[in-house]
Amino acid sequence: MLREHLRETFWFAPTVSLVLVFVVWALADAVDTLIVDTLRREEDFRSLRELMAIADDAKTIVTTIASAMMTFIGVVFSISLVAVQMAAGNYSPRVVRIFIRSRISKLTFSVFLSTFLLSLLVLTAFESERNPREVTSVPVVQSILTLLMVALSLLLFIAYVTQTLQLMKVGPVVDRVTKEAFGALARMPKPVAPGEPLGEETVRISHQGRSGALRDVEVIRLVRVARRHDVVLRLIPRVGDFVVPGTPVLTVHGGAGRPLPFAARRALQSAVSVGVERTFQRDLSFGLRQLTDIGLRALSSAVNDPTTAVQCLDRIVQYLAVVAHRPLGTVYHQDRKGRVRLVQPVSGWDDLVDLGFAELRGCAVGNPQVTRRMMAGFEDLLQLVPPERRAPLERHRDMLVRAVRQSVREPAEGDFALEPDRQGIG
Incomplete structure (x- = not known):
């Protein structure tokens, strides 16, 4: 549970990385000191002078890195804010957590901060002493480590921009939400018998x-x-x-x-x-809640994007098809001896069907693309679910048919809007 909650925070990974930077820098500084001591002990002052010349050239590079990394960090932070703002405005405020939980975002921000801090620490290791017999440390290993961190930062920046651009499209967003919903489903224990009555x-x-x-x-x-x-x-x-x-x-x-x-x-x-907010951990309905929110935002008069609503319906049907034969309503957790020790209520089949279709059905009237996709979803699910789970699907299908018939004066338009089509209007 702690690991999952830390994933919901953005401060943990950068903080740990900054602490690790101090450790790595101390080790690199010890190696540099060891190299200088070895050369002085062997009286190889020629190699030591060459090492000091390399360090002088590296100092200019490290100084440039230290001054440029803060600008680079500002660029990354600005991209993140823009992406989060667009996601919250176009899809749903609840999908902002995708950016917060993103590993590549945390890794990129952590490496950038670590590179900046490391460059500052390396600059403090440069000495003004020019006599090879008296110099105590030449930060060559530290400078090489800084250059490697810069190279890693550039690679991560490419990966970060690529992922951020992907998450600004609705397809990858609903796909990520669906995967997390299936992850919550996978964390549920395998169905077991209720066992003995609970007792008093x-x-x-x-x-x-x-x-x-x-x-x-x-x-x-x-x-x-x-x-x-x-x-x-x-x-x-x-x-x-x-x-x-x-x-x-x-x-x-x-x-x-x-x-x-x-x-x-x-x-x-x-x-x-x-x-403050719900998470996907053991919450079977949170994924459907987010998909429904994105679909409702797409069907609002301010956005008017029925294609996005169809994409959400695709994933809602996919999720319901997976849980169609799964026992729902109550989960029984056993101990090592197989005795039930915890009874946990979860969303039932009727709850999931209502969450997936009720609100979208009410907003779909007047959008043939959405009603046709919804009718196709009902048709597919009714072929998959067992007989005892058909009732809520048939109820929503009948209510959708009545609502469309009442809102459309021309019978032909009503027939067109209620024709099942997996692409909406394919």
Whole structure:
């Protein structure tokens, strides 16, 4: 859970890289000092003078690097702000997290800052002493390391601009959102039988802390505490729900009526993570939420881009097709002996279908491209899902047909708008 939360921050990677720069510089400085000591011990002053001449030339280069890197960093930062602003305005504010989580963005920013800091540290290692017999260090290795960092910065800058330009297009954005949604689905445990009844509820654990969205739960810790005290835990809110202080988040069942120790209660409370925004960690519906938001923004009168809405529908149908045969509604987490220790509610099939189609269906009327793609999506999913999951799809399809018929006076136009077409208007 900590690793996932650190990915949601932008400060961690640059901070770690700056600390590593000090370590690498200290090692390089030690190597330079060792080289000078060896040459002086062997009285090879000719080689030492040549080394000092190389260092003098390198000093000019390192000085130029130090003055240019801050400008380079400003360019990268400006590109990032423009890309984030365009993504938030054109797609959805929730897709900004794609740029925050981007590894190449963090790596590029970290390497640029590290190169700037390293160049400053190398400049401090240059000595004014010109006598080879008295000089203590010649920063040749440090200068070479700085040049290598500059070369790495240039390569990363190319990769960074390429990725940023890709993420300014709607196709790669919805593809990234879909991949993260499938990642959340893959992190769910394999379906298991419910096991024995939960038993009588003995205690409720309330949330203590700030208000916010339930971002994640530390399943391993919850299962460990439940196994240690021989109880079964049930998570009350779903991941993604908004909770306030005092909201019950866990119920404890079993344990022969014995109250949980204070330490166990604190461990259970700390295993529930609440934050300002939702994340993909164990949140099955957050991906559909983002795809729907992008589609709704595209169908607004200010944007009027039905093709983008069709691209979102493509991914919504893809996601629902994958979960069509997957057990939904409740997830049972087991301990090492196979006993259920944590019961976690997740989005059900009806919830996912409503999230994927309800809002887009209401805005699709008047856009034949979108209604035709939606009808094709219903047709495909109805062929894939088991019979017990057909009802919500048929309900949304019937409501879409009625809405189109009521809004279009010409029957031929209505027939055209309701003809299934996987390309919208292919």
